[in-house]
Amino acid sequence: MGLRAPLTCTHHLSLNTSIRVSENSISELEPQRPLNKIRNVFNALTSAFKRSFIPYKDLCVDESLMLWKGRLGFWQYIPSKRHRFGIKFFVLCDVVTGYV
Incomplete structure (x- = not known):
């Protein structure tokens, strides 16, 4: 399946249940921060965006x-x-x- 092919609902739900972006031990340490569970993904995306475009x-x-x-x-x-x-x-x- 290529990137442009649409996901079916069942395939999306199976991916959604199997992908984890953080460990539970990390999120239990600082539960008060709203973006704590996706911090690693957010930092990786931010650094990739900074590298890809020079204004x-x-x-x-x-x-x-x-x-x-x-x-x-x-x-x-x-x-x-x-x-x-x-x-x-x-x-x-x-x-x-x-x-x-």
């Missing part, structure tokens, strides 16, 4: 609000936006390539 000289900082209606401790309420409730992101945009 140009012209950069722009932008903020965006992603709609969120679930339970979350850090959502924002901005009455002037179309989606008034959501998660506020600050993104660094490359002006030349449009890479966010």
Whole structure:
């Protein structure tokens, strides 16, 4: 199966039950951190992203609000936006390539 072929529901569920990204002993040491279970994967992805793109000289900082209606401790309420409730992101945009 190639990367572009879609996953069936049963194949996705079997992968979901068999893949583990952290050890239980690590997550029990610091249960108060929300990203503790995926810290190793997050650090690997962050370093790979830093290696893969070198930004140009012209950069722009932008903020965006992603709609969120679930339970979350850090959502924002901005009455002037179309989606008034959501998660506020600050993104660094490359002006030349449009890479966010």
